[in-house]
Amino acid sequence: MSEEVVQGREVTIRFDAGRCVHSRNCVLGRPDVFVPNVPGAWIHPDAASAEAVMHVALSCPSGAIRVAHTDGSATSDAPPVLNTVRVRENGPLAIEAELVIGGQRQATPRATLCRCGQSQNKPFCDGAHVAAGFTATGEPAAKEFAALEVRNGPVSVQPQPNGSLMVTGNLEIVSGTGRTVNKVTKTWLCRCGHSANKPYCDGSHKAAGFVAD
Incomplete structure (x- = not known):
């Protein structure tokens, strides 16, 4: 459509x-x-x-x-002043930043990324987690982190063949209730649905036989 x-x-x-x-x-x-x-x-x-x-x-x-x-004074496509990825309970990763996904610059700074492994529109979510009965917490444990020198700017999301999402750029990882649980400039996020350390990749995609571009 x-x-x-x-x-x-x-x-x-x-x-x-x-x-x-x-x-x-x-x-x-x-x-x-x-x-x-x-x-x-x-x-x-x-x-x-x-x-x-x-x-x-x-x-x-x-x-x-x-x-x-219509007068050009404002647009929802303006990049945010703070880059975040929000971990949705039993659902996708909702990311907001000046995004480059799979090498393609995005027109909008918002996207939902599949983390159940079932989407037919990878790396984007298509709602397949509901039918799949995907369960994953939206409240991951907080890690020790240092403050970011810059909190905005471009963020690259590069899907790894048959593997995780490699994310590079200034990014705060936020729980479903709004807690900042990590601050990173590079991380690998699970998209196969099998990691025991969600939202991060732990290599489980290999044993699970996950296949995705």
Whole structure:
């Protein structure tokens, strides 16, 4: 499905169904703007203020929703001042940074990365963890870490063949309840679903026979 682009008086909304993980922040936060399962148009950018619509885009973990003011004054694609990856309970890794994934610079600074090993859209999450019954804590133990000299900037996510996600750049690893559990400039994150040290890779993908580009 191609990206939907809906232009309103003050904002333009872009929706990429291929990235959507159905977090439902949009339909619960602004049910007047995002009205699914109805005939015809379901995105109504003029139903709320520009600021309210922008807030929805900034809270979309997958980057499926992007918003720009029509006068060019603001966009949800602006890189964050603090790079984070949030560990979702029984779900994906929600990363926010100036992203380069698999060598491709991303238009949006938000993405959800599969960590159950079952997605058909790797390295991105497609919601397969639900049907797979994937279980993994969103509250990993904190590690000892030093403060980062710089807390933003580019972050590279490079999927290793049949292996983990090699992540390079300034990044804070955050639990589902908002605790910072680690600060890194390089780490390897599990994407096969088998590590005993999630969210980090422990090499279990080899014994599990994990296969992915």
